[in-house]
Amino acid sequence: MKKTVFAGFGGQGVLMMGYVFAVAAMRDGREVTYLPAYGAEMRGGTANCTVVVSDEEIFSPVSSSPDFAVIMNKPSLVKYEGVMNGGGTIFLNSNHVSRELTRDDLTSIRIPAVEIAKELGSERVVNMIMLGAFAAHTRMTSLDSIMNGLSEIVKDTKASIMKLNRRGLDRGAEYILKGDSR
């Protein structure tokens, strides 16, 4: 059972990342839960959600001691670094979060997602780049599954935008596989 937190500010597509990942994992045949922050927790522009993926029954969908965190801004790092499971991995959008981790039992993976997105011509795919990197590293699901999940969720999206999302995923994954992130 692996718990992942996706966190950032509203508009970064944080909830979408978690949702797409959860649908992909469900279609892969895994047990999943997706718990978004809601109500007052969502005020002030922050957004986060927790996705649990497991081969067995999931008891709690809550983000107590997550194994992974995909962090899109600095306040989210402050919020989640302390509660991470020992040995956990934090994926950082390094264009927005420059500081180092304070815990030495965690691994950080830094992805200049905004930079890559600019190369692709649209900052809208920052979340897909992060998700591609996350998937490539954790191998909890495949890029194809994520694309299937995405097309299931956003039904009426133009083919060109879907293509852009795919390129975002690919570039994020490539970044990990080339080993640039350490």
Added chain:
Amino acid sequence: MEELVFTRPRYIKKAPFHYCPGCGHSIIHRLVAEVIEELGIGEKTIGVPPAGCAVLAYDYFDVDMGEAPHGRGPALATGIKRILPDRIVFSYQGDGDIAAIGTSETIHTANRGENITVIFVNNNCYGMTGGQMAPTTLLGQNSTTTPGGRDENRDGPPIDLSEMLALVRGTVYIERTAVNSIRNIRNTKKAITKAFKAQIAGLGFSLVEILSPCPTNWKMSSTDSCRWIDESVMQTFPLKVIKDEIG
């Protein structure tokens, strides 16, 4: 040949009314039933009685009747009408029901323009509970909770609910009438007819406010009560067509 020219209308049951001597409720019941009969809608009308003296209205009206909690008649009628839009739905409400505890439901039902008809019986007091102040009790009027008369500073002035409702866009027809004289009774029947016709035509929310005597709680004779409506109640609540967008 002798001809029967006045008798109990078809949609009033044979049961004797429980109302006090000289009470306006049963006159109004009869007028509503006469209108239902004349419009030929008795087999598709559903009435919603209030809490208060007229809570037992279902014992008299011979149409389908569904009880509402105090003040909630318009909300309940909304539920019925939305499920059965081709039926005729009316709520029957007293002054406390419509202008105190149920003000919110009334205003919002009117604002949605629900295609129902409201019979608003204004007798300036809480009848069933024993003559306490109503939102429509007149300034200076005695009640069991306004000893020495209603005081504007202490109790606020009487509320003009019908005028307020006229400001609401969903209302199409609002008239204030009375049942304290032959002429006013006849006008009341015309107003009720117009209100039901507005509903039949699907125009929206219609309401008839009816000034009605309560000799028991006013501590007056029946005839004095009728006179008091003319002399006092109408000073605060003048009879008039408050809104008519039926055209």
Added chain:
Amino acid sequence: MKPKKGRIVIDSRLCKGCYLCVSVCPNECIGISEESNEKGYHPAKVIGTKDANDRACTGCTLCAVICPDIAIEVYRG
């Protein structure tokens, strides 16, 4: 024009003695009964007759229109 002739029937069991009918009858045809009904009210009763011209019921229905208890039926002709 010949004056209309009418007749009313008061159901004394339904009458609660508010006497609004008495107050509206233009020809003073309605009075108050000496006897009380089973509810304890002294019901209204017809005191005019067709024969007495000064108290002739015309079947105008005013009494019935104002009666809160639908205790009055009106016949005409």
Added chain:
Amino acid sequence: MDKKLLMRGSQVIGEAAIRAGCRFYAGYPITPQNEIPEFMSGAMADLEGGTFIQAESEIAAINMVIGASMAGARAMTSSSSPGISLKQEGISFLAALELPAVIVNVMRGGPGLGNIAPSQGDYFQATRGGGHGDYRSIVLAPAHGQELADLTRKAFEYADRYRTPVMILADGMMGQMMEPVVFPDPINLDELPPKPWVLDGAQGRPSRIIKSLILDTVEMEEHNWKLDRKYKIISGEIPHAETYMTEDAKLVVVAYGTAARIARGGIKRAREMGLKVGLLRPVTLWPFPDRAIREMSRLVKDFMVFEMNTGQMIDDVRLSLEGRSNVHFYGRPGGIVSTPDEIGKAISSLYYRQHLKED
């Protein structure tokens, strides 16, 4: 059968209601269940003969539901704790008028305004009626996404079958969480049994009255006994509890809803430590599955009630056991969702304290 969908709990309730033939929804926004009215507004707009009303208050909403139910529709409203308090007058009327309706309570912390975190503080309110008078509501407590769908279907069935209000008692976590769910096929409204009591205009039949004012004391008493007889029938027919690893258990945790799924995690950990622990999860909170608990007391001497409150269902557990076994309590009342580890620790601590390891 449809394919598996990942869906938010609140929306699962909405979709399941539509598939159960719900054609009338009225509600008022309150967190954490706003997705129910939002979902229903769209779903009803797409349905022929579907009505959605954003009411001006919780009170108006429940009374609209009363009207729609009188007119024969399968009707629902939803809210969260403070809003449910406002609906209680209407729920009492539904019970008295013997009208079917489904009321969803996505509980939050309380009393008062409280917070919007998951809580189970409304157990008493739900299972004791909550409003005035001598009545009961059927209360169903789903614990996961699939059950939200299944029990919503059941809620409408029970409401019609017994002509009584049915409450679905969920919490903020159930409402917000997304889980995989497979929906049952939509019912065919035409195949439902006719309702010979509805108010639809007295065409070709005597007029009908639906009322709860019964001034005659003898009649009032008979009406209350009649309702009581109905409640006894319900109590005989629908109590339901689920068990987990209870076969050889020396300690049984009793928990419902979100607390129950967390307790399963705790029990799994305790089992890994060699402790013989199981779970009894009431699915119907009223009628309470008292027989299932009582029967268990023949083998189990210690029960641990776990609730996300300061101890409410524990009263029903005690009443069910009639003193036959020890009843212990563990609770978190503020919206903190215990971890399975925490429950595992509470279980093992109790286990050793009661010397169950030594037998």
